[in-house]
Amino acid sequence: MSRGHCILSHGFESGPDAVKVTALAEVAQRLGWSCERPDYTDLDARNDISRVGDVPARLQRLLQLARVRAGEGPLVLAGSSLGAYVSAIASLQVPVRGLFLMVPPLTMGPMPALDAAAVPTSVVHAWQDEIIPAAGVIDWAAQRSARLLLVDDGHRLSANVETCALAFGELLSTL
Numbered sequence: 001m002s003r004g005h006c007i008l009s010h011g012f013e014s015g016p017d018a019v020k021v022t023a024l025a026e027v028a029q030r031l032g033w034s035c036e037r038p039d040y041t042d043l044d045a046r047n048d049i050s051r052v053g054d055v056p057a058r059l060q061r062l063l064q065l066a067r068v069r070a071g072e073g074p075l076v077l078a079g080s081s082l083g084a085y086v087s088a089i090a091s092l093q094v095p096v097r098g099l100f101l102m103v104p105p106l107t108m109g110p111m112p113a114l115d116a117a118a119v120p121t122s123v124v125h126a127w128q129d130e131i132i133p134a135a136g137v138i139d140w141a142a143q144r145s146a147r148l149l150l151v152d153d154g155h156r157l158s159a160n161v162e163t164c165a166l167a168f169g170e171l172l173s174t175l
Contacts, residue, residue, distance in 0.1 A: 004074030004097060004175070006035035007066060009083030011103075012053055015041050020080050020102065020157060023165040031172050033076070038065060040083075055111050059086045066094040074175065078168060081105060081131075081155065091117035097175045098122075100168050103129055103155055106136045114140060121146040122171040124164050126153040147171070 006028045008021040016037035028035045038061060044053035062077075069075050077087035078100035085105050090096075092115060099121040106114045123146050125137045134150060141148040149167050151160045 002034040002073070003032040003172075004034075004076060005069045005072065006033050006076045006078060006172075007062065007069060007087075008035055008037045009062060009077070009079035009087050010037065010040065011079070011081035011083050012044050014080070014083075015039065018080070019161050020164055021078075021083075023161050024078055024100070024168045027165045027169040028076075028172060031169060033172060036065070038062060044082075053082070055082070055086070055108055058082065059089055059111075062086050062090045063093060066090055066096070070094050070096070076100065076172065076175065078102075079104075080157070082108070085111075085114060088114055088116035091119065098171055100124075100171050102157060102164055103132055104137065104140075105132050106140060116144065118144070120171065120174060122149070122167055123147065124149045124151065124157065124160070124167055126151055126155060126157055126160075128153060129155045131155045 010018045016039045025035045043057045046054040074097040076098045079087040080102040084101035102124045123141045153159045
């Protein structure tokens with residue numbers, strides 16, 4: 001019997017087998033959570049006004065999946081960069097138990113500013129993020145009393161994959 005289900009959303013120009021979401025999936029499964037990693041690569045190949053693929057279609061794909069899974073039991077949404085953005089926005093429309101956001105963008109072109117349901121939320125961000133400045137993410141997390149972990153890394157968090165996985169495990173253990 002699973003403790004719940006996690007949907008792990010990869011970032012732009014990444015994929016469902018990316019290192020970070022794979023590490024999160026391994027932690028979730030060890031802790032008794034089922035998980036899945038949607039593939040958004042076809043949508044990322046489309047270039048819309050935001051220059052990061054088809055963000056509304058990515059959000060709709062996640063929402064369709066999340067609505068089904070939320071009806072089956074506790075649901076946690078997690079993602080990196082654009083995957084974090086759509087996870088947070090989806091949490092406003094689907095009941096979730098928690099959110100895990102890595103390097104979340106605060107804005108995404110014409111889409112709404114980053115917002116999320118009032119659920120336990122953990123954020124991992126990089127001090128040297130060359131795409132999303134840390135200061136705005138710190139303010140966003142503070143407004144929500146989210147757990148925030150700042151690491152010495154860049155946007156891809158490549159030097160902190162294990163750190164991200166451990167932080168995800170901590171969130172899941174509290175739910």
